[in-house]
């Protein structure tokens with residue numbers, strides 16, 4: 001531990017050094033980024049301003065809260081849960097341990113959906129299956145004229161998604177939140193969607209135990225894809241045509257090494273055809289674009 005001055009004299013520069021050394025010892029990757037981000041969050045300033053202010057003193061509550069956050073981060077609690085938010089497609093979404101933390105690769109779904117929606121005529125309907133904090137559904141509500149439906153099996157995830165909808169000032173009529181298993185909440189509704197998007201849980205069950213310490217803080221229901229990771233894909237691909245309009249698309253995010261299995265599932269379905277597979281920023285086949293025949 002670094003030699004530290006009395007609590008009320010703690011300088012920002014010293015606090016950063018303290019945080020880096022603490023997180024390094026705990027085995028946290030990118031200790032500087034983590035320490036600086038937590039400190040900047042606590043003092044309500046942008047990270048880049050810390051160094052201009054490195055001689056400024058922290059208030060004692062800020063120092064205490066910072067140490068508390070460092071301790072939790074050192075216990076591998078994901079940074080996004082400590083900050084209560086994540087940026088996705090330029091929007092800030094509230095997240096907590098009841099929801100999966102949106103990943104950058106999921107932004108490909110939004111880019112793909114926006115291209116398809118540009119070509120669509122009139123007010124179309126879009127479904128986000130497994131909405132989590134609502135990042136897909138709400139980004140599309142903000143960036144298109146589509147009427148959006150957001151389903152999740154988790155009541156507490158939907159509560160977070162609704163909160164995000166209010167924070168983003170989306171009119172209530174634009175997004176319908178439905179709780180239930182897969183397409184079940186739509187059973188009694190006769191809706192033909194132009195797009196169905198989903199980033200379902202896709203980790204094979206026997207790999208859950210080997211996930212990083214951070215990922216283990218995320219809800220199991222958002223990760224566990226069944227024995228081979230494909231449970232929800234099977235169910236979505238089997239029933240999607242019943243909920244897609246003519247020329248509608250199913251857009252799915254997949255896990256590593258799942259594209260062959262997904263291609264085969266689509267091939268054996270008479271109502272659907274595979275149009276494209278899009279790689280993510282690391283070149284991993286990540287998003288399948290599937291058309292209703």
Ligand SMILES: C[S@@+](CC[C@H](N)C(=O)[O-])C[C@H]1O[C@@H](n2cnc3c(N)ncnc32)[C@H](O)[C@@H]1O
Pocket residue numbers: 099100101102103106129130131132133134135136151152153154157180181182199200201202221222223232
């Ligand atoms: C990997 S997370 C994706 C969350 C969010 N869409 C995103 O892109 O970050 C999967 C989501 O699917 C939900 N889910 C899991 N099984 C489901 C089911 N059978 N029916 C509906 N939603 C389900 C989980 O609660 C979780 O919110």
